[in-house]
Amino acid sequence: MKTAVFPGTFDPFTKGHQSVVGKVLPLFDKIIIAIGDNANKTGLFPLSQRIRWIEEVYKNEPKVSVKSYHSLTVDFCRQEEAGFIIRGLRSGSDFEYEQQIAQVNKTLDSGIETLFVLTDPQFASISSSIVREIYKFGKDISDFVPGEIKIEKK
Numbered sequence: 001m002k003t004a005v006f007p008g009t010f011d012p013f014t015k016g017h018q019s020v021v022g023k024v025l026p027l028f029d030k031i032i033i034a035i036g037d038n039a040n041k042t043g044l045f046p047l048s049q050r051i052r053w054i055e056e057v058y059k060n061e062p063k064v065s066v067k068s069y070h071s072l073t074v075d076f077c078r079q080e081e082a083g084f085i086i087r088g089l090r091s092g093s094d095f096e097y098e099q100q101i102a103q104v105n106k107t108l109d110s111g112i113e114t115l116f117v118l119t120d121p122q123f124a125s126i127s128s129s130i131v132r133e134i135y136k137f138g139k140d141i142s143d144f145v146p147g148e149i150k151i152e153k154k
Contacts, residue, residue, distance in 0.1 A: 003030040004084035004115070007073045010035050011043050013054050014131055016123035018146050020088035023117050025063060032080055033058075035068045044132045045151075056148045074109040085114045090124045 004024060010017060010033070024031060033054050035047060043050075051066050058064035069076040073085060085105065087098045095116065102114035131144045141151055 001029045002027070002084070003032065003080060003082040004028045004086050005032045005034045005073065005077050005080060005082045006086040006088075007034045007036050007069075007076070009043065009128065010050050010054060011045055011128050012050065012131060012141075012145055012149060012151065013057065014123070014126050014128055014144055015146060016088060016090065016119045016126045018057065019120045019123050020086065020117045021058075021064065024086050024115070025061070028084070029063065030082075031064050031086070032082060033064060033066045034073070034076055035066070036073065036076070037070050044135070053149045057146045059148075072108065074105050074112055077112050078109065083112060085112060087114055087116050088119050089116050090119050090127070 004027075006017075006021060006024070008017065021031060021033070035050055035054075047068055051068065054066045058066070067080075071079075077083070077085060085102070087102070089095050089098065098114075098116060102116075105112060105114060126144050131141050134144070135141050135151065145151065
């Protein structure tokens with residue numbers, strides 16, 4: 001069974017994230033959307049809410065599950081017997097950052113491959129950080145998140 005982990009904070013899960021999952025869905029038997037702790041990021045939406053939102057998006061897709069983790073991504077992959085890490089790219093600067101992480105992960109576990117996936121062009125400008133900022137100022141973010149995610153204006 002080919003299992004992949006798509007790690008992130010997903011605060012919130014965006015249409016760009018959804019685009020990446022859609023592209024890799026045919027490639028794997030199982031995709032785990034893994035919400036991790038990132039010491040450099042402060043979450044706006046509670047972890048339990050982010051899990052529920054993503055589960056709602058994929059409620060009719062048996063190949064996708066949602067889990068949280070509090071470890072290094074490679075350790076979580078080993079725990080889940082996943083041989084692949086999925087990383088979405090919006091721009092060249094994303095690649096430079098993600099390449100460094102992928103190389104460190106490869107050093108930590110040579111059996112886990114990182115697959116870089118370009119998001120669809122119409123979602124390239126969307127990041128969770130930008131969506132959070134828009135939300136903090138009381139604006140509607142429904143254009144940036146999947147329709148199944150209902151977030152009321154602040």
